[in-house]
Amino acid sequence: MSAADTTTPAKVPPPRQAPPPAPVTKYPRRARTSGGSATPWLLLAPCLLILALVLGYPLVRLVTLSLQKFGQSQLWGFQPADWVGFDNFSGVLGDGEFWQVVVRTIVFAAGSVVFTMVLGMLIALLLQRVSGWVKTLVNIVLVASWGMPIIVATTVFKWLFDADYGILNALLSKLPGVDLIGHNWFASGPQGLAVIMLLVVWGAVPFVVITLSAGLTQVPAELEEAARLDGAGSWGVFRHVTLPILKPIIVMLTTLSVIWDMGVFPQVFVMRNGHPEQEFQLLTTYSYDRAFVVNDYAQGSAIALITVVLMLGVVAVYMRQMLKIGEVE
């Protein structure tokens, strides 16, 4: 990762040399303290056992469920769970409503991620430029909103946007030409989801700001200076110096945000009093609805699996980044 190679002063890293030929040993051992070969596995055993029970088994069950017929009567054991192949999937994929939910989820997640990352970046840059006392104030608020339990935040937003007595309608109606007295933000899906998106972004920005701020302190000042001497404006410095250095953090944060925002559930669920209307359904609530409201556990599982598959690409990017980081030892 060479940031701004054009502007770096004379300190150029030596060119990569070919690795020296490996010594001829049959089993190259890393220079790491190593006990008996059984010790690490003994240490890992409890962790792996628990994960196999609470994660491995349910994951397998999720796959098998999606290939079976599984409803109320199978749950109570009145009928056996018959294998039905891909019937659940074809049922789900052939449903027009399902595709609406997919598009809605992707738009919602993409919007949330973009807003979170852009706002987070701007606030992190802003914090570099303000006086110490302002920085402290903003940091306190960020940590407070980050630490707020999601359920608490959701109930607070519910109250802020309440149709009759919500402060937001009252405040906005004070603007000339705006009359939102008694306006119900949740009467339409897009508007209601926009409010929920705001809630998600509000809760997610602090983590991004604090992580990016930590990253920004690692950007060498002399690189920025050099870029400026070469005539780069603020944007140029950001684009060619700051961004390349922050890239690993940005990749990590973006992938994490995608994963989190695709998995938004309680915010929608609690906002809609436990019964999200059709135009509020995201993949998560839709899968829940299918399983626990319609009692079709098999179709619910199929929807959950499709959601996981949709996210796999993003997860792969995150994993690569984390391994890069994790292996620096």
Added chain:
Amino acid sequence: MDAVATAGSGAGRGRGSTPRPRRSKLGWNLLGLLVFLTAGFPVYWMLNTAIKPAKDTIDPDPSLLPTGFTLDNFRRALAIADFWGPVGRSLIVSLTVVAIGIVVGMLAALAISRFAFRGRKIVIVGILAVQMVPLVAMIIPIFLLLNDLEQYDKLSGLIITYLTFILPFTVWTLRGFIVNIPKELEEAAMVDGCSRTGAFIRVVFPLLAPGMVATSVYGFIQAWNEYLYALMLLSQKNQTATVWLGNFTTKHGTEYAPMMAGATMMAVPIVVLFLLVQRKMAAGLTAGAVKG
């Protein structure tokens, strides 16, 4: 953003640079204050609603400043539904999960950070991948699993379930803290005649303690805040604190004043805990992220 070309004033920039004109700072500070007010408003409004007389919450033109101070809303919140029962259950679940998570996670973290063995990389990838599994997707099979184990509507069932996200988190975070402790310290202790275990207990463990505390607190917060599993895996009579708040409606619809009082009671201790550990956690989580 059309920024004035100012040298960033991040930490660790010597004081040798010329002081910048105050004018440019003023603009940034105003913007910073705007961020402070906007981001802080929901928190402020929660506290404000919680302490003002309930009759003022149904004012069509509410005052932005507190209109009085009363604890009635808190009393009312405690009266509407049993509060201490759910809080007690949340405490039991969160503390147990963290205790198991720290002990088991510590052993696993040691294995992947201090030992070379075949399959180490696969284990690391596995633990990372597990963190990525969306909880919501797992709720159906987990519900059925607990049903089969007769652990539905039992705190023990919820504790087992919470380990799905607490355990990978503790392993990965503790690993980050362990990696930051130089191996040479242990080796020196072993040269001085300590056994491997002795070296760990006398050298690594004390250095690791702050990180372990931070990880525990953070794990506790995660478990405390969880909503979906608690809602699904426990019946109404055994609900936890988050579900208690999520269900905050009465026969007359939602009463926001006591609801905000309940929200305040739930949020304040957690935010305080969070404030105590977040700096340490941020350092642990992003260690090495830039060196990529």
